Amino acid sequence: MYLLGLSLLLLALKYFEIGPVAAWSWWWIVAPFGATAAWWAWADSTGYTKRKAVEKMEERKRERIEKHKEALGMRPRKPR
Known part of the structure; x- marks a missing residue:
């Protein structure tokens, strides 16, 4: 760009x-x-373009899940 x-x-x-x-x-x-x-x-x-699009969607998904967990009062899991 x-x-x-x-x-x-x-x-x-x-x-x-x-x-x-x-x-x-x-x-x-x-x-x-x-x-x-x-x-x-x-x-x-x-496949660089597609890979970046998938990474962006996965990040948004992870953030959405974390947001919902916080709203439910659940602590996020620590990475192993």
């Missing part, structure tokens, strides 16, 4: 001819878009 933000920032600077970016070649502006696409392709093909 950071690469996409950088890409959009560079594109805006080039388009509106702000600062030294206005003199750069368009290849320097387009390169971060290619890197972003490569990152997303790698993340999807290796």
